[in-house]
Amino acid sequence: MSCRNPGTQFYQEHISKVRVNAEAVLERAKQIQGQMNLKKHWQTAWLLKAITCIDLTTLAGDDTTSNVRRLCLKAIQPVRYDLLKKIDMHDKGITTAAVCVYPSRVADAVVLLKSATNSLPVASVATGFPAGQTPMEARLQEVRMAVADGATEIDVVINRTLALTGKWEAMYDELRQFREACGEAHMKTILAVGELGTFTNVYKASMVAMMAGSDFIKTSTGKEAVNATYAVAIVMARAIRNYYMCTGHKVGFKPAGGIRTAQESLIWLSLIKEELGNDWLSPHLFRLGASSLLSDIERQVYHNVTGQYAAYNELPMA
Numbered sequence: 001m002s003c004r005n006p007g008t009q010f011y012q013e014h015i016s017k018v019r020v021n022a023e024a025v026l027e028r029a030k031q032i033q034g035q036m037n038l039k040k041h042w043q044t045a046w047l048l049k050a051i052t053c054i055d056l057t058t059l060a061g062d063d064t065t066s067n068v069r070r071l072c073l074k075a076i077q078p079v080r081y082d083l084l085k086k087i088d089m090h091d092k093g094i095t096t097a098a099v100c101v102y103p104s105r106v107a108d109a110v111v112l113l114k115s116a117t118n119s120l121p122v123a124s125v126a127t128g129f130p131a132g133q134t135p136m137e138a139r140l141q142e143v144r145m146a147v148a149d150g151a152t153e154i155d156v157v158i159n160r161t162l163a164l165t166g167k168w169e170a171m172y173d174e175l176r177q178f179r180e181a182c183g184e185a186h187m188k189t190i191l192a193v194g195e196l197g198t199f200t201n202v203y204k205a206s207m208v209a210m211m212a213g214s215d216f217i218k219t220s221t222g223k224e225a226v227n228a229t230y231a232v233a234i235v236m237a238r239a240i241r242n243y244y245m246c247t248g249h250k251v252g253f254k255p256a257g258g259i260r261t262a263q264e265s266l267i268w269l270s271l272i273k274e275e276l277g278n279d280w281l282s283p284h285l286f287r288l289g290a291s292s293l294l295s296d297i298e299r300q301v302y303h304n305v306t307g308q309y310a311a312y313n314e315l316p317m318a
């Protein structure tokens, strides 16, 4: 990851007069969705780029040591070797950006990656994911335990109650404490945008999270009714841009929740390129949080490389 965002003091003026023009945001989102039309050759290159930005995720009640191991193996070799060989990409070290699991499964992922002598980062959700409705001490303890087990990235959830009641400074204080509990681990702050009500709240929550020292801001847990939308991403990207202009610190962006298709991953890359620029087109500053996107990308790569559609038994790990 890039150098960290140290955060700033809480500046009320960064959020107090904000009003987001919803109509303009929705119009821009429509525009971005309408403009993807890549030639096959370029599409494959962009799809491989998308893979390198995925936080390959499993966040389910029935997660076990074995499915977490399987996830890690897939993260290390996300596309079939022979397909990559055909396009001369087999020796480029293509992996996903990280794996993302619940705190109780961090040790499983760390052990597997170590045994495979692979240094892929392990991200853990924490702080009472997904609702964040547990006592502060429990939320902090969860962060510390995930870090102690070897997670180097912590995806924390914000306290939506504080956001919805306009207690922005209290939210800042909580996030500051999470940041301290993370230590050297990078903090990715989940805004749960589907529960924030307005674009203006999304912008304010983004700013507060960055002032509190988040290394990434992330749209959603994947468990809300509405998760990553392009419109919300535009609002968050503008906040990231403004924060960068004010402080010189680049904060990463992670859309997550409901991202399932290769086509969507291309739209996300295009949105980031247009709204934040090429610097953000790297896993240091951009992640796609997804549990079931990779299989569709791999199928599309298969199709682009072989000219055929893959039968299910041809991509068994997908």
Ligand SMILES: O=C[C@H](O)COP(=O)(O)O
Pocket: 057, 059, 100, 220, 221, 222, 223, 256, 257, 258, 259, 289, 290, 291, 292, 293
């Ligand atoms: O943080 C990642 C999300 O939980 C993944 O959501 P998803 O299962 O809808 O892809």
